[in-house]
Amino acid sequence: VSELDEFKADAARAALEHVRSGTVVGLGSGSTAAFVITELGRRLRDGELRDVRGVPTSSGTERLAVAAGIPLVALPADGVDVAIDGMDEVDGALDAIKGLGGALTREKIVAAAARTFVLVADHTKRVRRLGERCPVPVEVLEFGLERTASRLAALGCRPVLRRRDDVVYRTDNAHVVLDCAVGEDFEPAVFAAAVERLPGVVGHGLFLGMASVAYLAGADGLSTLRSSRAERP
Amino acid sequence: VSELDEFKADAARAALEHVRSGTVVGLGSGSTAAFVITELGRRLRDGELRDVRGVPTSSGTERLAVAAGIPLVALPADGVDVAIDGMDEVDGALDAIKGLGGALTREKIVAAAARTFVLVADHTKRVRRLGERCPVPVEVLEFGLERTASRLAALGCRPVLRRRDDVVYRTDNAHVVLDCAVGEDFEPAVFAAAVERLPGVVGHGLFLGMASVAYLAGADGLSTLRSSRAERP
Numbered sequence: 001v002s003e004l005d006e007f008k009a010d011a012a013r014a015a016l017e018h019v020r021s022g023t024v025v026g027l028g029s030g031s032t033a034a035f036v037i038t039e040l041g042r043r044l045r046d047g048e049l050r051d052v053r054g055v056p057t058s059s060g061t062e063r064l065a066v067a068a069g070i071p072l073v074a075l076p077a078d079g080v081d082v083a084i085d086g087m088d089e090v091d092g093a094l095d096a097i098k099g100l101g102g103a104l105t106r107e108k109i110v111a112a113a114a115r116t117f118v119l120v121a122d123h124t125k126r127v128r129r130l131g132e133r134c135p136v137p138v139e140v141l142e143f144g145l146e147r148t149a150s151r152l153a154a155l156g157c158r159p160v161l162r163r164r165d166d167v168v169y170r171t172d173n174a175h176v177v178l179d180c181a182v183g184e185d186f187e188p189a190v191f192a193a194a195v196e197r198l199p200g201v202v203g204h205g206l207f208l209g210m211a212s213v214a215y216l217a218g219a220d221g222l223s224t225l226r227s228s229r230a231e232r233p
Numbered sequence: 234v235s236e237l238d239e240f241k242a243d244a245a246r247a248a249l250e251h252v253r254s255g256t257v258v259g260l261g262s263g264s265t266a267a268f269v270i271t272e273l274g275r276r277l278r279d280g281e282l283r284d285v286r287g288v289p290t291s292s293g294t295e296r297l298a299v300a301a302g303i304p305l306v307a308l309p310a311d312g313v314d315v316a317i318d319g320m321d322e323v324d325g326a327l328d329a330i331k332g333l334g335g336a337l338t339r340e341k342i343v344a345a346a347a348r349t350f351v352l353v354a355d356h357t358k359r360v361r362r363l364g365e366r367c368p369v370p371v372e373v374l375e376f377g378l379e380r381t382a383s384r385l386a387a388l389g390c391r392p393v394l395r396r397r398d399d400v401v402y403r404t405d406n407a408h409v410v411l412d413c414a415v416g417e418d419f420e421p422a423v424f425a426a427a428v429e430r431l432p433g434v435v436g437h438g439l440f441l442g443m444a445s446v447a448y449l450a451g452a453d454g455l456s457t458l459r460s461s462r463a464e465r466p
Contacts, residue, residue: 077379108432109377141406141435144342146310173374174407196429199341202374203432 004122005035007217011120012036014215014222015084016043018118019052024076026110027054028085029061029103032120032217036084037061041068055080057110058103059172075113083114087207088134089127090119090214094227095188097130099137099205102162102171108203111210119211123218130206131182135160137205138178138195139171148200149178155194157182175202237355238268240450244353245269247448247455248317249276251351252285257309259343260287261318262294262336265353265450269317270294274301288313290343291336292405308346316347320440321367322360323352323447327460328421330363332370332438335395335404341436344443352444356451363439364415368393370438371411371428372404381433382411388427390415408435 012035019025019040027037043049054070056062065072085107087096096119098104111117127133136157140148145161152159157180162169169177182191192206214225245268252258252273260270276282287303289295298305318340320329329352331337344350360366369390373381378394385392390413395402402410415424425439447458 075377075380077383079380105374105432106376109374109380112432113377113380141338141342143339143406144308144346147308147312147342147346150310173376199338199345199436202435 003219004217007222008032008035008122009039010222011215011217012039014224015118015120016040018082018116019049020081021050021052023081024053024055024073026080026083026085026114027056027061027065028083028107029058029101030086032122033061033084033086034064036120037064037068037070041070045069055110057085057107058101075110079113079115080110081114082116082118083110084118084120085111086121087119087125089130089132090121090125090225091127091130092225094119094211094214094225095130095209096207096211097134097136097205098207099177100134102169102177104137104205105139105171105173105203108207111207117211119214121214121216123216123223126216129186130188131186135179135181136191137162138180139173139175139202139204140178141200141202142176144200145176148198151198152178152180152195155191157191173202236452237450240455241265241268241355242272243455244448244450245272247457248351248353249273251315251349252282253314254283254285256314257286257288257306259313259316259318259347260289260294260298260303261316261340262291262334263319265355266294266317266319267297269353270297270301270303274303278302288343290318290340291334308343312346312348313343314347315349315351316343317351317353318344319354320352320358322363322365323354323358323458324360324363325458327352327444327447327458328363328442329440329444330367330369330438331440332410333367335402335410337370337438338372338404338406338436341440344440350444352447354447354449356449356456359449362417362419363421364419368412368414369424370395371413372406372408372435372437373411374433374435375409377433378409381431384431385411385413385428388424389418390424406435
């Protein structure tokens, strides 16, 4: 077990303090989220938590949760109490980029349905400015792809069709992803609003104003970022 | 041939006056759009138009266009010159509801890519107020369906999952449709903006500020509605 893995486990334990018995929890994806799932399974087995059900955000997470013995349910109409997920970049306002793993749209449906959305990651994901290192993933219909890419480019980014091993990548929803590299003048809220209006866009990886708290595992321990915004009712 | 069919053919001929040789045309769906496809095929065969290629918005339209001998292409990055499509409701400002046929998202991608968007229909589609007779179709991911329906209901509509012969209906994109009945206080622009922000929504059937002209076939001939807005550059 590496030192960073120890800290990721610390982040997972801190995030799970937001979970109460008898609730439904959104289960995110990524390496730190995997620690959350393992630790939640342990707490259920050991009786520290009871009657917690999970909503998985990807097929990979579903497999991990089943292996950890967490009962799974479909996303309830009234949402979930807490959702815990990783991210690819997070800034000081707890705005984040997600989706390098490809489950962005399902992750956002669950995060938006959570009364408390908790981010977990290692400290390398902390950035000064969103888009500094990662592109913004945009999930789009294959129909009209060239046109949609052109309209995204007109918003000031450089969209590149995601491939894996030279094959066009497909999401769990069978769509394609345009990874949009952005410049120093990137304005996340302006870009997000414009992208949401574009026909052919299924979802995008900007999670703005959604997280209440982020636990980041670092070489010198766990750091906690809190949002100044209130938790959703 | 019924009298209404004669008038639909009139509407199709009027719409095709917007099409020039050497251009790419968006081909819509529906019974009046079918007249457009047949008439475009005839004009190409008879040499009245040359080198026109079509972008079909549904698999049904693709079949009709192939049968009519219209060469087809994928939607170009720089859009299309003209798109011609039917609608389910249109008001005096040329705002429309589309999507009872299920191809709403592809139709909107093509309409939004057109420098001139032309509506054709029979006169029964003209309404005073959008939502008067038709629900607003919203195409959504099946993942999180109950939650998405609940969030749509919170916007003031009554969403009903579309079925055909007791089987859940699926779009060409393999998603489901929530048909959202709205009340007399319906505000299309407010609803559209809120729906576009909802995670899990793929597209919706409100076509606002998109059409330049509508040709409506009626019992007493053809009526033409023109938008006060300029055509897109």
